[in-house]
Amino acid sequence: MSDTSPAPRRFRSSGRYSALRLLREALTGHRGWTPAWRKAEPRKQYQVVIVGGGGHGLATAYYLANHFGITDVAVLEKGPIGLGNVGRNTTIIRSTYYTPENIRFYDFSLKLWEGLEKELNFNAMVSQRGVVYTYHTDGQRDVMTGRANDMRLAGADCIELDRAALKTLIPPISLDNHRFPIMGAFMQPRGGTVRHDAVAWGYARGASEAGVDIIEHCEVTGLRQAGGRVTGVETTRGFIGAGTVCLAVAGHSSHLAAMAGIRLPIESHALQAFVSESIKPFLDVVLMFGAGHFYISQSDKGGMVFGGSTDAHNTYAQRGTQWIAQEVASEGVALLPELANLRILRQWGGIMDMTMDGTPIIGRLPLDGLVMNGGWCYGGFKAIPAGGYTTAHLIARGESHPLTTHMDVDRFAEGRTFDEPGIGPFPWMH
Ligand SMILES: Cc1cc2nc3c(=O)[nH]c(=O)nc-3n(C[C@H](O)[C@H](O)[C@H](O)COP(=O)(O)OP(=O)(O)OC[C@H]3O[C@@H](n4cnc5c(N)ncnc54)[C@H](O)[C@@H]3O)c2cc1C
Numbered sequence: 001m002s003d004t005s006p007a008p009r010r011f012r013s014s015g016r017y018s019a020l021r022l023l024r025e026a027l028t029g030h031r032g033w034t035p036a037w038r039k040a041e042p043r044k045q046y047q048v049v050i051v052g053g054g055g056h057g058l059a060t061a062y063y064l065a066n067h068f069g070i071t072d073v074a075v076l077e078k079g080p081i082g083l084g085n086v087g088r089n090t091t092i093i094r095s096t097y098y099t100p101e102n103i104r105f106y107d108f109s110l111k112l113w114e115g116l117e118k119e120l121n122f123n124a125m126v127s128q129r130g131v132v133y134t135y136h137t138d139g140q141r142d143v144m145t146g147r148a149n150d151m152r153l154a155g156a157d158c159i160e161l162d163r164a165a166l167k168t169l170i171p172p173i174s175l176d177n178h179r180f181p182i183m184g185a186f187m188q189p190r191g192g193t194v195r196h197d198a199v200a201w202g203y204a205r206g207a208s209e210a211g212v213d214i215i216e217h218c219e220v221t222g223l224r225q226a227g228g229r230v231t232g233v234e235t236t237r238g239f240i241g242a243g244t245v246c247l248a249v250a251g252h253s254s255h256l257a258a259m260a261g262i263r264l265p266i267e268s269h270a271l272q273a274f275v276s277e278s279i280k281p282f283l284d285v286v287l288m289f290g291a292g293h294f295y296i297s298q299s300d301k302g303g304m305v306f307g308g309s310t311d312a313h314n315t316y317a318q319r320g321t322q323w324i325a326q327e328v329a330s331e332g333v334a335l336l337p338e339l340a341n342l343r344i345l346r347q348w349g350g351i352m353d354m355t356m357d358g359t360p361i362i363g364r365l366p367l368d369g370l371v372m373n374g375g376w377c378y379g380g381f382k383a384i385p386a387g388g389y390t391t392a393h394l395i396a397r398g399e400s401h402p403l404t405t406h407m408d409v410d411r412f413a414e415g416r417t418f419d420e421p422g423i424g425p426f427p428w429m430h
Contacts, residue, residue: 036205040213049242053077055086057248058203059388065210068396078219082200088350093382094191103154112385122202131191131286180291229368251351253374269310272320272349276342278302294331312428354427358420363408
């Protein structure tokens, strides 16, 4: 195995979704399908307990069992799996980051996305349609040029588009709106979207097949410790002992760490998203508005899926405020004026685990046997394959994966923060 890439998994053919199986089920009334993952009952003790059945928790379990040979694993989820942020996001994947360390981590994730459907034998609708960023000032162009160069140096892809090329690629774009005329754009062609629910289901199926217990409706209410070491978790279904406990609870990271008396440098903020009625093909890339914070893509069903900034205040309420909704709508219409004709079908929110430097945390917490995967800010969906793989590496090998050595929690105390957005410790501004 190389330092950064997982070795190919030994293929376990369930035959479940093969062409032959589909044909057989179609001819026999679809009576042969079984649940994709086992509904497991909790046992008294596991080698590893993962708290949180979101993308990162399930991916960590999958890689532990299938790539690191640790199958004595339980994933504890307080509700049904996949209803947290993994099922609430706008599904964008990319590796357009600023610091070389983060570019390398997110590009590793992009490479794993590229092989994920084969790895899981599950259709996750990975669509590398390209992610486009507009720029509106000379200064912005210079910053984006620097980022594009850093990306290329790290082996990621990024190209520049002039106004004519942008208009050809996105005919409905308004290049000359009065407040924010567009000067050009940068594009990562390998970026795109992935069907978010399928990611949770695919990893859950692969983990369950390998022997992992996925235990739904099991909320962790306390962390038990003895002699400076975590010994297990208190849950709504009783105590479960564990050699290692991994927190993968995204927006609830501070809450869970506090159960062990640990105060994390994380704030929880709501991020909301919107989906419109379905329309004919209108936009075949992911488009980001450089003059504000707005991003949009079109789903395969035809709905326009879009969002903007997090709400500035701290909250655990899974909804957003009206003023962010207004800001998102006005930015969208400045970029693509025809959006003004659309009706919004749904709006929802999720809780973001915002770190003070915009870089995630994958590392040990100051209690033996307790590790965490979190601090994903508003961009942890794209990181699920890499986050899961590197967290599994940390648990199995007892040391950080080479791509995540800068993501330890001690960096905040020791002044080694990774200021990804370059605006200091103000999560509401990220
Ligand atoms: C509106 C929106 C748009 C976004 N858009 C993007 C995007 O386009 N691209 C991108 O990369 N990222 C995006 N994100 C961010 C991304 O979705 C998250 O960073 C990522 O999903 C977080 O990791 P996760 O999947 O493991 O989290 P989650 O799915 O939230 O998993 C955490 C799980 O922990 C469970 N849990 C919490 N407390 C407990 C407990 N005490 N006991 C047991 N279980 C518990 C929760 O129920 C939850 O299921 C977006 C997020 C939102 C909300």
